[in-house]
């Protein structure tokens with residue numbers, strides 16, 4: 297039982313990371329209609345920025361906050377310069393742009409920081425916390441879970457209750473009408489990228505202490521986040537976040553209970569998700585809203 | 590007389606070929622002006638030109654200020670509420686969020702509650718639908734929502750693009766009753782685009798008539814509805830149908 301609980305917490309902890317990455321994917325998807333394939337690479341790039349700041353002697357938490365801010369601004373510039381010019385282009389062109397972005401950011405990170413795997417400090421104290429008699433969990437695992445939970449809550453409150461969050465949702469729903477109610481749509485699109493990148497940066501600095509830091513670190517989380525988003529429904533922020541959590545738990549359980557699960561967890565997890573999608577193509581919470589004209 | 594809106598030699602195009610060929614008319618402050626014309630005459634295009642949604646030449650003045658070339662969101666923030674063709678519903682958002690969006694630019698903060706009460710007075714049905722996705726509303730309800738969204742923005746000028754379109758006659762009658770009330774209540778200026786000219790001319794004090802991108806007549810609503818030639822050629826629901834048969 298305690299073993300199961302331990303696996304559950306570990307699963308929720310990595311699931312929290314997939315959940316916030318999935319949320320970032322949904323934010324961009326809702327406003328552009330495309331999956332930002334470069335989301336993982338952007339998060340890795342952000343993590344390298346944090347790593348560099350720490351190398352120069354900055355304490356980790358200020359370095360993380362500064363990284364989030366830099367990522368926010370950087371992604372706004374990226375959206376303006378690289379993505380915006382193709383806003384009206386064919387789907388395939390946009391996919392090519394995202395693939396190009398993926399490769400460019402990946403190689404840029406490799407060129408600046410090389411491909412050597414680097415340790416990354418945890419934002420939490422070393423060691424573990426004892427939750428029950430024979431259940432102790434690494435502090436980082438718990439800290440990461442709390443952090444991603446806080447991000448999810450903050451994002452939810454922001455979108456649900458603030459005027460800016462409302463304007464962002466409006467711009468994703470109907471651009472023309474948004475302009476007619478006075479919303480600067482192009483600013484909202486850029487802000488959406490900024491937020492997604494800021495969230496991605498948090499995900500990056502939470503993963504890196506576990507997987508170590510190298511330019512290839514972003515791919516697996518991106519795939520799991522995407523799987524989570526598709527599972528929950530890529531049009532539903534709530535569904536996508538829940539999907540991310542489910543994927544994390546699934547991954548942990550398969551590793552723990554299925555023979556050779558550690559080797560095959562990705563495959564098994566993805567196959568389970570695909571089976572759900574066969575039954576519910578829009579995902580568990582994907583909206584197929586009945587629309588009357 | 591002071592004007593809410595003046596159009597001087599306004600031209601507009603969707604990129605190739607001009608759709609409006611230099612039109613002139615004005616909307617007197619605090620009154621309802623009807624813009625009439627057959628399908629394809631350029632009425633929707635005129636509203637889009639006013640709001641900066643398409644390439645526009647000539648001059649558009651809002652309460653005397655030149656707004657030509659400004660962006661649609663900037664023009665909206667200056668107090669122009671456009672109830673567009675197709676109603677512009679935020680279909681994936683709730684009715685309440687649609688209304689909150691209308692109120693984003695309302696000048697006086699803290700007035701939202703009162704504005705809400707007012708639109709629920711006009712359209713009690715919306716109140717029952719508050720938490721529902723706006724995309725699931727009926728056509729009539731979406732039109733009510735679009736008008737309410739405009740009202741809660743506390744506009745100086747409302748542009749209405751064929752509010753009657755696609756609605757059952759009873760609903761249209763009800764809607765125009767409420768529009769009349771709105772026009773009387775608030776001292777807001779209105780530009781009402783309609784194909785249903787009988788209805789529009791009852792509500793409006795002035796009218797202008799568009800024909801394939803040109804303004805062919807304007808004057809008081811009364812004069813326009815009494816001009817036999819115009820009435821026979823353009824106005825009334827029956828006239829066009831007979832001519833086409």
Ligand SMILES: Nc1ncnc2c1ncn2[C@@H]1O[C@H](COP(=O)(O)OP(=O)(O)O)[C@@H](O)[C@H]1O
Nearest residue numbers: 603608626627628629630631632633634635799
């Ligand atoms: N988005 C568009 N692109 C190109 N031409 C358009 C577009 N919308 C309307 N038009 C053309 O502009 C003319 C006027 O249309 P419109 O303003 O919609 O007329 P109305 O609202 O009076 O029915 C029509 O000939 C129509 O084909």
Ligand SMILES: [Mg+2]
Nearest residue numbers: 632633634674
């Ligand atoms: Mg029209």
